[in-house]
Structure formats: structure tokens, C-alpha cells
Amino acid sequence: MEDILKYLDLEGAVKLCQELVRIPSPVGKEKKVAVHLAEVLRKTGLDEVTLIEGEKDRPNVLARYRGTGGGHSLLFYGHIDSESPGVREEWTMDPYGGEIKDGKVYGRASKDMRAGISGFVKAAEAMIRRGVRPKGDLVLAFCVDEEVAGPNGIGYLVKNGHVKADAAIYGETYRLGDIMRADSGFLWLRITSIGVPAHCQLRTDEKKSVNAVEKMAKLILKLTALHLPFKPHPLFAGMYPGITAGTTIATRENQLINAVPDRCTATFDVRLLPGMDTDEVRAIIQRAARELESEDGEAKFTIQEISRRGPTETPEDHPIIQTIARNFEKVTGRKARVVGHEMTSDEYFLRNAGIMGVHFGPGNWAGHKPDEHIEIEQIHIVAKVYALCAHDYLFA
Structure with a gap:
């Protein structure tokens, strides 16, 4: 089995990570990096490489290395959309330079998640270069819309039958060696406070207006202080659900400073642990x-639901978890740690389609921050683990 590592181009993984960092792909503008990735994948010798749009000019990349039949199939999944660099002056490195310094690749999306994608590509390439087809299919999907929890990425591919697999590896985490087998969920609400307008004036005992902003302030305090019922989960020790108030605005166009606002809208982000019922939580907020x-x-x-994703988890005895843990220890000599993911992700679409997956990949907390970076050693490690996992799972 270990002979697959002889065919693994580790330096190529680092160079590919640099290449991808140099192609900006903020949400909605992913086409250039998708086209580049598709060309890279075609050169590896994969059997199928296609670009599939869930939304115009936002292609997802889908590739396949077909097995001989009768084996388990494995999905390598990553997202190609990214956060914008933000304030350029806060960076000491070029956000799209892909530069190497002190053993790290710097740039926007280097950690989130060009490094994981690069490891996947080189692991697939190693399988092909080895020259022995596995029993199961290896599927690679690199998609848009992950950063905004949108439906046009892997959700679109799954819904329309383009992606099927027995297991999935989602190529990022926050700490190398973590295997995240459960995701929290969310409920996003938009609540509007309705008041009575009036011209601002000296106060009197006679009530002439109702200030929608003041009423919203009361609601924000009430909701953010709610204790939502939940059962503690072993993968989320010390964590509990909560409600965060987001953007709050007086919604009348050109609202005057000397007018009592009669509309105020706020958004609310509600985080849910596995085992919680989203409908029940919404009912609590309405009450x-x-x-x-x-x-x-x-x-x-008035309460409007913007979006929701229920919590999801992959069973603790799923073979992909043991496969990753075994190969991580083989490569590093360290034990992997099975944990929960305190945020949500595109695992929601995969698990709800019966594709049981886990997060495993290069990890740190530099994503979405100035001077985002990833350690070259981590790129090497995950590429090795991915190659070994693909071999084990697809030949089983």
C-alpha cells in the first residue's frame, strides 16, 4: 500500500497551492480558478472532468477516476470560493502572491482551502500514476457557494444527481489531526419591528409615536438572553446553542435623523447542536x-426565515473515520482526534444525501484573516494521508 507514496508529487502540491492562491475567487467570481483547476485535472489523466453551473458563470468542477467495479466510492470535496482580502494595509504579504516565507505559503484562501484541494489533486494523480485501477470510483468535486451557505455548489450537484459516493473527505479543518464528524446547524431569521412614525420633539405624557428601534433593542436583549433547550453532545464539550444579533437597520429609505423610525429590521443567527429540532427552536423565538x-x-x-441548516453527523463507526485515523498515525506517528465542528458546512448537503463525510485536512485559524497562510509541512502530510486513504478505501 505504501508504494503509492512513491508516485506522490509533494512539491507539486505546494506549487499547485501557490498557483491557486494567485487566482482570486471571491464569492461570485470563481470561474477563472474553476477553469484552471479543470485544466490541471485533465492533465492528471482523470477519466472525466466537467464544469457544471448551478448559477450562470459560477462553475463547479467535477472529476472522476473510474474503478473496475464492486468497490466503495470516495469523494474528495473542497470549495473554490473565498473571502475577499479585506483591508490591504493589514496584510504584510501580497494576498494573491502565493509567496513562501518561513516554511509557509501565504495568501488569501491558502488555508481555506487551496491547500486541501492541492493535496486532493496530487493524491488522485498518484493513484493514476501507480497504474492500477481500484475497485471503487474516486470522485473530486471543487465547488462554489460554500462561504455563503448557498445552494449552487455541492448542494446543486447532489440534488441533480451529479455526485454519488459512499464516503467523503472534506479537505479542511482548524487543527491538523482533527477528524470532524459532526456539524452544528443554523437558523437565520430577519425580524422587523413595526412602530408609529412622528417628528422628533420634546417629550410629553401624550404618546404620539412608537419607536421601532427601541422596540427592536428590547427584542435583541430578550432573544440573545434565551437559554435554548439542548442535550450535551460528547463531540461538543463545553459548547451550547446561542442566538447572535446581526445587522440592524432602520429600513425607511433616507430615514431622517429628526424622525421617529417606524421600521427597524435585524438579522439573527441561531446556532444549533446535533439533536436539536430547528422547528422547535423557531417556535421558541416566535413565542x-x-x-x-x-x-x-x-x-x-414580523418574523421571516432567511435560511436554515439542521445539525448533521456521520456515525462514529463509519469506516472512513478509521481509515483516516489509521493513515494519519502512519504518516505522523500521532493519534488523530475525532471532534465536532462548531460551525456548519457543506457536509449538510452531503450527509443529507446519504454521503457520510468528515472534515480532515490542513488546519490553523489563519483563514479569513490578513496574512492567511498554511504550513508546507501540513500540505505534505495531508497529501500523503489522502493518497493512502484513497488506496485503502477504494481497494477494499
């Missing part, structure tokens, strides 16, 4: 809003 209306006498709220 809290109605309670405030009753207590206040003047407050009035």
Missing part, C-alpha cells in the same frame, strides 16, 4: 417575540 408584544403593549414584530 418570545409574542411575549414581548404582550408585555410592552406597543411592540409589534
Whole structure:
């Protein structure tokens, strides 16, 4: 089995990571990096490489190395959309330079997640160069829309039957050696406070207006103080669900400073642990809003759901977990750690389609920050682990 590592181009993985960093791909503008990746994949000798759009000019990259039949199939998954660099002056390195310094590749998306994608590509290439086809199919999907929890990436491919697999490896984490087998969920709400407008004036005992912003302030305090019911989960020790108030605006166009606002809208991000029911949580929030209306006498709220993703998890005895743990220890001499993911991800689409997956990849907390980077050693390690996992799982 270890002979597959003889065919693994580790320096090529680093160079590919640099190449990909040098191609900006903020959300909505991923086409250039998708086209480049497709060309790279074609050169490796994969059987199928296609670009599939869920939204115009935002292609997803899908590739396949076909097995001989009768084996398990494995999906290598990564996302190609990325955060913008933000304030350029906060960077000491070129955000799109892909430069190497002190054993690290620097640049936007280097960690999140060009490094993991590069490891996947070189692992697939090693399988092909070895020249022995496995029993199962190796599928690679590099998609858009992950950063914004949108439906046009892997969700689109799964929904339309383009991707099927028995297991998946999602190529990023926050700590090398972590295998994340469960994701939290979210519920996004937009709540509007409805008041009564008036011209600002000296206060009197006679009530002439209802300030929608003041009522929203009360609701924000009430909701963010809620204790949502949950059962502790062993993968999320010390973590609990919560509600975060986001953007809050008075929604009348050209709202004057000397006018009492009669509309105020706020967004709310609700985080959920596995085992929690999203509908039940929404009902709790609605009851809290109605309670405030009753207590206040003047407050009035409308609630709109923006989006939701329920919590998901892969069974702890799934073979892909043991496969990754075994090969990580083989490569590094260290034990892997099975943990939960305190955020959500595209695993939601995969697991709900029956593709049981886990996060495993290069990891640190530099993503989305100035001077984002990833250690070259980590790129080497995950490329080796991916190659060994593909061999083990596809030949089983």
C-alpha cells in the first residue's frame, strides 16, 4: 500500500497551492480558478472532468477516476470560493502572491482551502500514476457557494444527481489531526419591528409615536438572553446553542435623523447542536417575540426565515473515520482526534444525501484573516494521508 507514496508529487502540491492562491475567487467570481483547476485535472489523466453551473458563470468542477467495479466510492470535496482580502494595509504579504516565507505559503484562501484541494489533486494523480485501477470510483468535486451557505455548489450537484459516493473527505479543518464528524446547524431569521412614525420633539405624557428601534433593542436583549433547550453532545464539550444579533437597520429609505423610525429590521443567527429540532427552536423565538408584544403593549414584530441548516453527523463507526485515523498515525506517528465542528458546512448537503463525510485536512485559524497562510509541512502530510486513504478505501 505504501508504494503509492512513491508516485506522490509533494512539491507539486505546494506549487499547485501557490498557483491557486494567485487566482482570486471571491464569492461570485470563481470561474477563472474553476477553469484552471479543470485544466490541471485533465492533465492528471482523470477519466472525466466537467464544469457544471448551478448559477450562470459560477462553475463547479467535477472529476472522476473510474474503478473496475464492486468497490466503495470516495469523494474528495473542497470549495473554490473565498473571502475577499479585506483591508490591504493589514496584510504584510501580497494576498494573491502565493509567496513562501518561513516554511509557509501565504495568501488569501491558502488555508481555506487551496491547500486541501492541492493535496486532493496530487493524491488522485498518484493513484493514476501507480497504474492500477481500484475497485471503487474516486470522485473530486471543487465547488462554489460554500462561504455563503448557498445552494449552487455541492448542494446543486447532489440534488441533480451529479455526485454519488459512499464516503467523503472534506479537505479542511482548524487543527491538523482533527477528524470532524459532526456539524452544528443554523437558523437565520430577519425580524422587523413595526412602530408609529412622528417628528422628533420634546417629550410629553401624550404618546404620539412608537419607536421601532427601541422596540427592536428590547427584542435583541430578550432573544440573545434565551437559554435554548439542548442535550450535551460528547463531540461538543463545553459548547451550547446561542442566538447572535446581526445587522440592524432602520429600513425607511433616507430615514431622517429628526424622525421617529417606524421600521427597524435585524438579522439573527441561531446556532444549533446535533439533536436539536430547528422547528422547535423557531417556535421558541416566535413565542418570545409574542411575549414581548404582550408585555410592552406597543411592540409589534414580523418574523421571516432567511435560511436554515439542521445539525448533521456521520456515525462514529463509519469506516472512513478509521481509515483516516489509521493513515494519519502512519504518516505522523500521532493519534488523530475525532471532534465536532462548531460551525456548519457543506457536509449538510452531503450527509443529507446519504454521503457520510468528515472534515480532515490542513488546519490553523489563519483563514479569513490578513496574512492567511498554511504550513508546507501540513500540505505534505495531508497529501500523503489522502493518497493512502484513497488506496485503502477504494481497494477494499
